[in-house]
Amino acid sequence: MIKFSINIHRGCFGGCAFCTISAHQGKFIVSRSKESILREVKEVTQLPDFKGYLSDLGGPSANMYQMKGKDESICKKCKRPSCIHPKVCPNLNSDHRPLLDIYHAVDALPGIKKSFIGSGVRYDLLLHRSKDEAINRSTAEYTRELIVKHVSGRLKVAPEHTSERVLSVMRKPPFEQFETFKRIFDRINKEENLRQQLIPYFISSHPGC
Numbered sequence: 650m651i652k653f654s655i656n657i658h659r660g661c662f663g664g665c666a667f668c669t670i671s672a673h674q675g676k677f678i679v680s681r682s683k684e685s686i687l688r689e690v691k692e693v694t695q696l697p698d699f700k701g702y703l704s705d706l707g708g709p710s711a712n713m714y715q716m717k718g719k720d721e722s723i724c725k726k727c728k729r730p731s732c733i734h735p736k737v738c739p740n741l742n743s744d745h746r747p748l749l750d751i752y753h754a755v756d757a758l759p760g761i762k763k764s765f766i767g768s769g770v771r772y773d774l775l776l777h778r779s780k781d782e783a784i785n786r787s788t789a790e791y792t793r794e795l796i797v798k799h800v801s802g803r804l805k806v807a808p809e810h811t812s813e814r815v816l817s818v819m820r821k822p823p824f825e826q827f828e829t830f831k832r833i834f835d836r837i838n839k840e841e842n843l844r845q846q847l848i849p850y851f852i853s854s855h856p857g858c
């Protein structure tokens with residue numbers, strides 16, 4: 650699956666306590682330019698065994714492309730391990746429009762039949778209500794587009810646990826957010842006459858458990 654997948658950014662600001670990504674890639678997202686991504690996609694379309702299906706357009710977390718602090722001088726002094734736990738930071742710009750723009754540009758290229766999102770999606774970012782209504786619209790649009798056009802039958806998400814205490818030690822959102830996202834996922838599937846599945850990942854025997 651790696652051969653036909655495209656990495657569009659590095660880093661993760663999720664700060665999950667069990668994960669090393671922020672240690673080796675950093676908390677701050679470094680995003681590739683649109684030109685660089687499209688250039689690589691075009692190269693992949695020329696591979697002899699490519700059939701038109703990209704297995705992933707992603708990164709450590711699928712939906713953090715181009716996200717960063719609105720005021721980066723605050724971020725430079727920030728000591729929080731996570732920009733989204735226990736609550737989404739008011740300084741975080743969680744606009745999904747740059748990512749949608751990448752999806753649209755990739756899907757418009759000749760030779761691309763489908764681009765799937767194989768990387769894990771942070772549904773807590775999709776459920777977050779910003780004070781900016783344009784950002785809320787981008788999140789709703791992203792959620793629908795992800796589910797309708799970019800799922801290869803199964804969408805991976807990582808609630809990781811069900812216990813509030815363990816989730817808090819893990820720096821993961823409350824389990825009810827997974828249930829809320831599942832309701833949205835099922836509703837959109839029904840509206841679109843799709844029969845896709847949500848695949849939740851769990852960690853057993855975490856030290857906090």
Ligand code: SF4
Nearest residue numbers: 718724727732738741
């Ligand atoms: S100020 Fe907010 S957005 Fe910036 S690094 Fe800290 S938690 Fe993240």
